Amino acid sequence: MRRTIPLAVASVIALGTALVAPSAVAAPGGGSSALSYPCSPGTFCIYSDWNGGGERCEWSVSKKANTADDCGFIQKGWNVRSVRNNTGHRVQYYTQTNYKARVGSTPKGGEGNLQGSYQIRSFKPQ
Helix, strand or coil, X not given: CCCCCXXXXXXXXXXXXXXXXXXXXXXXXXXXXXXXXXXXXXXXXEECCHHHCCCEEEECCCCECCHHXXXXXXXXXXXXXXXXXXXXXXXXXXXXXXXXXXXXXECCCCEEEECCCCCCCEEEEC
Protein backbone atom coordinates (compact mmCIF):
# COMPACT_ATOMS: atom_id res chain seq x y z
CA MET A 1 0.00 0.00 0.00
CA ARG A 2 1.37 3.38 -0.99
CA ARG A 3 1.31 6.01 1.72
CA THR A 4 0.67 9.66 0.85
CA ILE A 5 1.57 12.73 2.86
CA PRO A 6 -0.79 15.72 2.77
CA LEU A 7 0.70 18.68 0.90
CA ALA A 8 0.77 20.91 3.99
CA VAL A 9 2.75 18.30 5.94
CA ALA A 10 5.12 17.73 3.02
CA SER A 11 5.70 21.48 2.80
CA VAL A 12 6.56 21.67 6.51
CA ILE A 13 8.96 18.75 6.14
CA ALA A 14 10.62 20.36 3.12
CA LEU A 15 10.99 23.66 5.00
CA GLY A 16 12.33 22.12 8.18
CA THR A 17 15.79 23.64 7.73
CA ALA A 18 14.79 26.85 5.95
CA LEU A 19 15.64 30.10 7.72
CA VAL A 20 13.28 32.26 5.66
CA ALA A 21 9.60 32.53 6.52
CA PRO A 22 6.73 32.43 5.83
CA SER A 23 6.94 31.89 2.09
CA ALA A 24 10.16 29.94 1.77
CA VAL A 25 10.30 26.75 -0.25
CA ALA A 26 13.07 24.38 -1.12
CA ALA A 27 14.54 25.21 -4.51
CA PRO A 28 15.48 22.70 -7.15
CA GLY A 29 18.82 21.18 -6.23
CA GLY A 30 18.44 21.85 -2.51
CA GLY A 31 20.73 23.48 0.06
CA SER A 32 23.56 25.93 0.06
CA SER A 33 27.32 25.69 0.07
CA ALA A 34 30.06 27.81 1.61
CA LEU A 35 30.30 29.75 -1.67
CA SER A 36 26.57 30.50 -1.84
CA TYR A 37 24.98 33.77 -0.79
CA PRO A 38 27.82 36.27 -1.24
CA CYS A 39 26.85 39.23 0.96
CA SER A 40 29.05 41.73 2.81
CA PRO A 41 28.92 41.90 6.63
CA GLY A 42 26.24 44.29 7.90
CA THR A 43 24.15 44.15 4.72
CA PHE A 44 20.86 42.71 3.45
CA CYS A 45 21.10 40.98 0.06
CA ILE A 46 18.55 39.76 -2.47
CA TYR A 47 19.30 37.54 -5.47
CA SER A 48 17.64 36.88 -8.80
CA ASP A 49 18.33 33.13 -8.63
CA TRP A 50 18.16 30.28 -6.12
CA ASN A 51 20.84 29.73 -3.47
CA GLY A 52 22.28 33.23 -3.69
CA GLY A 53 22.94 33.02 -7.43
CA GLY A 54 22.24 35.31 -10.35
CA GLU A 55 22.30 39.06 -9.91
CA ARG A 56 22.67 40.46 -6.39
CA CYS A 57 21.49 43.69 -4.82
CA GLU A 58 22.99 44.63 -1.47
CA TRP A 59 22.12 47.35 1.05
CA SER A 60 23.96 48.54 4.15
CA VAL A 61 20.99 50.70 5.22
CA SER A 62 18.55 49.19 7.71
CA LYS A 63 15.46 50.05 5.65
CA LYS A 64 14.65 50.79 2.04
CA ALA A 65 11.28 52.19 0.89
CA ASN A 66 11.82 51.31 -2.79
CA THR A 67 14.39 48.68 -3.80
CA ALA A 68 13.92 49.57 -7.49
CA ASP A 69 15.75 52.85 -6.81
CA ASP A 70 19.09 51.04 -6.99
CA CYS A 71 18.54 47.36 -7.83
CA GLY A 72 19.00 46.52 -11.49
CA PHE A 73 17.19 43.19 -11.58
CA ILE A 74 14.17 44.63 -9.73
CA GLN A 75 14.10 47.43 -12.32
CA LYS A 76 14.04 44.71 -15.02
CA GLY A 77 10.97 43.18 -13.39
CA TRP A 78 12.72 40.00 -12.21
CA ASN A 79 11.54 38.24 -9.07
CA VAL A 80 13.62 37.62 -5.96
CA ARG A 81 14.47 33.94 -5.54
CA SER A 82 16.74 34.03 -2.47
CA VAL A 83 17.91 36.32 0.35
CA ARG A 84 20.76 36.69 2.85
CA ASN A 85 20.48 38.79 6.00
CA ASN A 86 23.97 39.72 7.22
CA THR A 87 22.62 42.43 9.53
CA GLY A 88 22.31 42.31 13.31
CA HIS A 89 18.49 42.26 13.24
CA ARG A 90 15.57 40.43 11.62
CA VAL A 91 14.58 41.97 8.29
CA GLN A 92 10.97 41.92 7.14
CA TYR A 93 10.19 42.47 3.48
CA TYR A 94 7.27 43.59 1.38
CA THR A 95 6.01 43.14 -2.18
CA GLN A 96 5.09 46.82 -2.43
CA THR A 97 7.04 50.00 -1.88
CA ASN A 98 6.79 51.96 1.38
CA TYR A 99 6.50 48.82 3.54
CA LYS A 100 3.14 47.57 2.26
CA ALA A 101 2.06 43.95 1.70
CA ARG A 102 4.45 42.12 4.04
CA VAL A 103 5.45 38.80 2.55
CA GLY A 104 8.14 37.44 4.87
CA SER A 105 11.16 37.97 7.06
CA THR A 106 14.62 36.55 7.66
CA PRO A 107 16.42 36.45 11.02
CA LYS A 108 19.85 37.99 11.49
CA GLY A 109 22.45 35.75 9.88
CA GLY A 110 19.76 33.88 7.94
CA GLU A 111 19.63 32.94 4.29
CA GLY A 112 17.37 30.89 2.08
CA ASN A 113 15.30 30.47 -1.01
CA LEU A 114 11.94 32.17 -1.45
CA GLN A 115 8.91 31.09 -3.40
CA GLY A 116 10.35 33.06 -6.32
CA SER A 117 7.05 34.48 -7.57
CA TYR A 118 7.37 38.07 -6.31
CA GLN A 119 9.69 41.03 -5.95
CA ILE A 120 10.90 42.47 -2.67
CA ARG A 121 10.07 46.14 -3.20
CA SER A 122 10.84 47.40 0.34
CA PHE A 123 12.30 46.14 3.62
CA LYS A 124 12.92 47.26 7.19
CA PRO A 125 13.91 45.85 10.61
CA GLN A 126 11.24 44.00 12.50
